[in-house]
Amino acid sequence: GAVVSQHPSWVICKSGTSVKIECRSLDFQATTMFWYRQFPKQSLMLMATSNEGSKATYEQGVEKDKFLINHASLTLSTLTVTSAHPEDSSFYICSAQRSGRRETQYFGPGTRLLVL
């Protein structure tokens, strides 16, 4: 159990377009989901914490108007990269905490974004 999916797995887009990434918990309810970004040969950096039904909490240095997060249900959170630029090219990974079991995060397979 505890499977998290992400869609799409790969995105290539032109500079200036917006890209939406979905994160779904397939077999459990997730009150809280997290979004991470990982640049090549670097570690995962937390971008924001997404709580179902409320506004996301962004980490310092992450532009909330650029990275729009919506967590409208207990199984789905979306990250929209608005007006993407080449420097936004990265590996985006989401994770989900099972409701009532906060000690473990279950990770999605990640989404590779390439902005040309």
Place this chain on the structure above:
Amino acid sequence: AQKVTQAQTEISVVEKEDVTLDCVYETRDTTYYLFWYKQPPSGELVFLIRRNSFDEQNEISGRYSWNFQKSTSSFNFTITASQVVDSAVYFCALSEANAGNMLTFGGGTRLMVKP
């Protein structure tokens, strides 16, 4: 503030050698969790282990073993008789109960196992 340090950025070994990946952490919380994840070239994070701060027992799972020492704030990971398939980036991570269990990752250690 929580912090995780993996001093070894890259390790290269020959197949069948044993290898230990170091992890040192900092936290002010008394209740926390430590994790190890494996990230193969595909990018997906593979969960290996979770340890809570009240359980210092070492753990062995097949060729993998973990040594948790609160006295030195370390949670080291040893692979015995390494195999080429063990080649990956390994991340140590920490979460604090008082911080909503947000994960802080170490910088990662890239392990290359050569045949």
